[in-house]
Amino acid sequence: MGPPQKQLISTLLATASAALLFLLLPFVVGWISDQYNLDEQQAGLIVSIYFGGFLITSVAAYITYGKVRNLAAIQLGYILLVPGLVVCGLAPNTIFLSIGLALCGIGSGLLYGTGVSIVSAHPQSERAFGGMVATQQIIALALIYSLPVWVYPYYGYAACWLVLAVIVAITALSSRWIPNDNGADQNILAGSSKTAAVGIVSLLFHFCLLSAVWTFVERLGISKSFSRDDIALSLALSLAGGLIGALIAAAIGDRFGKNYPHLISATAFLAAFYFLALSTQWLYFLAAVILFSAAWTYCLSYQMASIGNLSHRMAVLIPGVQGVAAMLGPPIGGWVISQSGYTNLMISAAVVITLSSVAFCYQPLRVELRSDG
Secondary structure, eight states, X not given: OOXXXXXXXXXXXXXXXXXXXXXXHHHHHHHHHHHHTOOHHHHHHHHHHHHHHHHHHHHHHHHTTTTSOHHHHHHHHHHHHHHHHHHHHHOSSHHHHHHHHHHHHHHHXXXXXXXXXXXXXXXTHHHHHHHHHHHHHHHHHHHHHHIIIIIHHHHOHHHHHHHHHHHHHHHHXXXXXXXXXXXXXXXXXXXXXXXXXXXXXXXXXXXXXXXXXXXXXXXXXXXXTOOHHHHHHHHHHHHHHHHHHHHHHHHHTTTTTTTHHHHHHHHHHHHHHHHHHHOOXXXXXXXXXXXXXXXXXXXXXXHHHHHHHHOHHHHTTHHHHHHHHHHHHHHHHHHHHHHHOHHHHHHHHHHHHHHHHHHHHHHHHHHHHXXXX
C-alpha cells in the first residue's frame, strides 16, 4: 500500500471518528436521558452543545485556513475527542457532561473539517467522498447493533462511551499518515469561492429539510398504524440503504459527469417523499425509507465534492453547516407537522431538495464556463 492510499485511509478513519456521535445520536440522546433523568427538551438542549462545538470549529478553521498544518489539526482533534468521550462516560452530572460534549464537538469538527479539505484535493474526489461516507456507514452499522445489544444492557452507560473512546484512540494511530501540509487551495479558478458559497447555502437548506423528515419518520410510521417492530426494522434496513448509496457513489465517481448525480438523487428523493406521504402499506413505507437513506448518502458524496472542488477552504465549513442544519431541521419539521401535517412536510422537503439540487448542478457549469472564457 503506497503513501497516497495510506493518507486516504487515515483521512477516512478520522472523518468516521468525527461522525460517530452524530450517527449514533438517537442512542446518545437515550443514554443521556436515562442516566440523568432528562426529558426530550433537556436532552436535546444538552446535545446541541456538541453541534455548537462543530460550528465554532468550522468557523475557526475557515478563518485560519492555510495557517495550520493538516497533521496538527487532525492530531489536536483526536486529543480533544478521546478525553471528551471519557468525560461524557464518567460525568457525575450534566455540567461535566456538557464539558465533555463540548470537547467532543470541537474535536469532531477539527477532524471532519480537516478531513473534508484533504479529500477535496483527491484527484477523484467524488469517489473519495463516496468512500468517506461508506466508511462512516459501515462503522455506524457495527456500533448500532453492538452497543445497544452487547454493551449497554450488561455494562451500562459509561461503558458505551468508553468503547467509543477506545475505537477513536485506535483510529488515531493512523494519523501519522496524514499529509503534513497546510492544505491551501491550489489551482482554484478565480471567483470559485463565491460559487462554492452557493453550494454551502444549498447544503444548509438541503440538510435541514432532510433532518426534519428523518427526525419524524418513526412518528410518521406510527401515524399510519404500522407496528413498532415493523418501523424499527425499516429504520435498521435504512442504514443498509445508506451504505449502498455511498458505495454506489464511490464506485461510479464522476463517470456520468458532475450534474447527473444531483438530478438522480433529487428524483430518488421525490419518489421517497411521495411514498412516505401517501403509502398505507408497510412494504411501500419500507422501500421509501431505504430509498431516502440511499439517496441521502449518494448525493452527500457529490455535494461535498462539488464544494471541495471549487474551494478547499469553503469545504471546512461543511461540518458546521451540517451541525446547524441538524439543529434547525427537527423544530422546523415539528412546526410544519403541527400546522399542516406530514404530507405538507414532504411537499416542503421536495421543493427545497429540488431547488438545492438545481443549485448544485449550476455550480460546475459556472466554473467550466469561466475557465473557457
